Amino acid sequence: MKISEIFYSIQGEGMLAGVPSVFVRTSGCNLRCTWCDTPYTSWQPEGEERDVDSIVAEVEKYGASHVVVTGGEPMIAPQIDELTHRVQGHITIETAGTTDAQVRCDLMSISPKLANSTPHGRENGRWAGQHDRLRYQPEILRRLTQLYPHQLKFVVAEPGDMTEVHAIVESTGVAKTRVLLMPEGVDPAALAERGRWIAEICKREGYRFSPRMHIELWGNRRGV
Numbered sequence: 001m002k003i004s005e006i007f008y009s010i011q012g013e014g015m016l017a018g019v020p021s022v023f024v025r026t027s028g029c030n031l032r033c034t035w036c037d038t039p040y041t042s043w044q045p046e047g048e049e050r051d052v053d054s055i056v057a058e059v060e061k062y063g064a065s066h067v068v069v070t071g072g073e074p075m076i077a078p079q080i081d082e083l084t085h086r087v088q089g090h091i092t093i094e095t096a097g098t099t100d101a102q103v104r105c106d107l108m109s110i111s112p113k114l115a116n117s118t119p120h121g122r123e124n125g126r127w128a129g130q131h132d133r134l135r136y137q138p139e140i141l142r143r144l145t146q147l148y149p150h151q152l153k154f155v156v157a158e159p160g161d162m163t164e165v166h167a168i169v170e171s172t173g174v175a176k177t178r179v180l181l182m183p184e185g186v187d188p189a190a191l192a193e194r195g196r197w198i199a200e201i202c203k204r205e206g207y208r209f210s211p212r213m214h215i216e217l218w219g220n221r222r223g224v
């Protein structure tokens with residue numbers, strides 16, 4: 001499977017924010033979010049082919065209790081099922097929730113992509129149609145939330161995005177305490193500005209607020 005990077009850091013987002021974790025980042029994605037913060041796994045996928053043995057050995061080297069399998073879209077990576085069954089410890093899988101696989105997973109961290117992600121303005125909009133068709137798969141979301149402990153994590157750019165968030169939450173029946181709103185942005189100033197009005201929405205509606213600690217701590221860098 002194609003691996004972009006393996007590194008040890010803290011989980012920056014979601015219900016496990018702050019937990020030291022080894023990150024395994026697969027390369028390759030079926031979506032093309034216009035604001036993708038890991039374009040080296042989607043728009044210009046980079047990485048090296050690795051076998052499961054070598055990935056497991058590198059993860060074990062850190063001796064961490066938590067492992068985060070992320071991407072790209074890890075659920076489309078070949079051998080994702082074998083990898084998640086072989087790696088020890090608590091596993092979070094970070095997925096857009098558009099496709100299914102037979103994985104072992106302790107927290108399915110699903111980030112359904114809203115209309116704000118559609119790349120109308122990039123590469124003459126050539127990915128926009130496919131992205132829009134694939135980005136929201138209600139049946140798969142329902143199945144993943146029934147099969148695994150889960151959280152729904154939404155990247156929110158504008159207050160108007162909340163109409164879609166409410167509709168998706170209602171359709172999946174996920175408890176609001178498992179729904180996180182996260183500001184869109186890759187620089188601390190934009191995150192703080194958006195974060196303030198998103199926090200007010202959380203207070204009003206009962207959703208959780210998700211920080212992006214890794215950006216606050218280290219900026220928009222790879223491998224942190």
Ligand code: SF4
Nearest residue numbers: 029031033036042072
């Ligand atoms: S789903 Fe994730 S990796 Fe894929 S394009 Fe969107 S933000 Fe990037």
